[in-house]
Amino acid sequence: MKLIVDTDPGIDDAMAIAYAAAAPDIELIGLTTVFGNTHVHQSSRNARFLVDKLGLSIPVAEGAPFARDEDSHAPSEHVHGPEGFGDVTEIPQIGENHRLPAAEFLVEMARKHRGELVVCAVGPLTNIADAMRLDPQFAGNLAKLVIMGGAVFCPGNITRHAEANIYHDAKAADEVFAAPPQTVLVGLDVTLKTLYEVADFEGLAQRSPDMGGFLRDISRFYLKFYQEVGGLEGCGLHDSTAVIACTNEPMFEMVEMGLHVVLDGPETGATRSDPTRPSVRVCRDVDGAGVVRLFTERVSALP
Numbered sequence: 001m002k003l004i005v006d007t008d009p010g011i012d013d014a015m016a017i018a019y020a021a022a023a024p025d026i027e028l029i030g031l032t033t034v035f036g037n038t039h040v041h042q043s044s045r046n047a048r049f050l051v052d053k054l055g056l057s058i059p060v061a062e063g064a065p066f067a068r069d070e071d072s073h074a075p076s077e078h079v080h081g082p083e084g085f086g087d088v089t090e091i092p093q094i095g096e097n098h099r100l101p102a103a104e105f106l107v108e109m110a111r112k113h114r115g116e117l118v119v120c121a122v123g124p125l126t127n128i129a130d131a132m133r134l135d136p137q138f139a140g141n142l143a144k145l146v147i148m149g150g151a152v153f154c155p156g157n158i159t160r161h162a163e164a165n166i167y168h169d170a171k172a173a174d175e176v177f178a179a180p181p182q183t184v185l186v187g188l189d190v191t192l193k194t195l196y197e198v199a200d201f202e203g204l205a206q207r208s209p210d211m212g213g214f215l216r217d218i219s220r221f222y223l224k225f226y227q228e229v230g231g232l233e234g235c236g237l238h239d240s241t242a243v244i245a246c247t248n249e250p251m252f253e254m255v256e257m258g259l260h261v262v263l264d265g266p267e268t269g270a271t272r273s274d275p276t277r278p279s280v281r282v283c284r285d286v287d288g289a290g291v292v293r294l295f296t297e298r299v300s301a302l303p
Contacts, residue, residue: 001143001247002027002116004109006063006102007239008036008123009046011080011222015196015295016122016239018211019183021054022298025247026261028276029117030109032102035073036123036168038084040065042075043123043238044097046084052094053211055301058265060095063102064126067169076164079225086221088214089193103130108139117141118246122148122239124165130170132179138179148242149173150271152259152282163188166261174261177271183280186242187271188256193288195234198223200296207273208301215299240295245283248294253285 003026008015010296020028031051033043044062051058065074075084083089098105106127119142121128128145131138139145149165156162166173176183201219204212219235228233237244243251258277262270 001025001118002029002113003234003246004030004032004106004117004119005243006034006119006121006123006127007047008034008038008043008300009050010037010043010084010239011086011218012235012237012239013037013122014046014085015049015215015217015237016243017050018054018215018302019240019295021056022065022302023247025206028056028058030061030105032057032063032106032127033121034063034102034127035065036038036076036165037080038075039073042084043247045091045093046072048095049091053214055152059098059105060104061098061100061102064130067126068171069182079222081221086218088218099176103134106131107135107138111139114141116143118144118146120146120243120246122165122242124169124172125149125176126169126172127173132176139179142181144182144246145181145243146246147183147185148191148239150185151189152185152271152273153189153282153284154192156270157188161262161267161268163271166271167269170263172260177259177261177277177280180278180280184245184249185280185282187283189287190283191236191238191241192235193286195232196237196292196295197234200234200292204296204299208302211302212299237291237295241286241291244291244294249288251287252283254281255284256281
């Protein structure tokens, strides 16, 4: 399966990209970057660093710096650290971004690989909405869109109502849900059932000293946030769960429903059922232990 990850690395993004690089059933053909956990220039730098660390030869196309109709962004430094990788703050600039901006790159790749390309969006949906605006055929050219975002059956994480990726560009998310491609929504409803604990990271580092060791090191900041804010002894495999859903749908229980996003008021960013809209497949349950095992198995195979 040909895959592009639309990403804002980000600690859990780094984990997801490592999984995508290691999985034998995924051909990772590019990364597109967006604001979110970091500023977009940091997202791109981090993505290029990961591509190099993983020994990949794939493009990184830089995308939206801000949400629709906004001109600034405040990254989630308290969750992912000042540079996106927790306490690891010295991240080299390696290589250059692709000549095309993210939305144009997505449109070009969807045309080139019509009916084959899966896009997994693990940040705000601005680049996806921009690609849909740029080319009305974009959605139809995709095999599938998998989104890490939303909280349909459970509380949010950035507010009581909203999940962070949807909240950070509620307008773009609502545009995507208004006329979605074949879409799977992997939200907090399932990703919080895939906790990865300190012992898991230590085991990963033992099996994969380079990449696993890096993920363990950057995770310490992230795990501290989860413990202090949520009282949890692990972090959700949020973005990795979405990448795993791209090729392992039987691990998930899904329901079909239309969705809209609340665009104003105290519930801004909430993902709500909407029977007037085309259906997306919303993940309601998951084999959480199976996801954790699969993630560890695949990433452990990296150096």
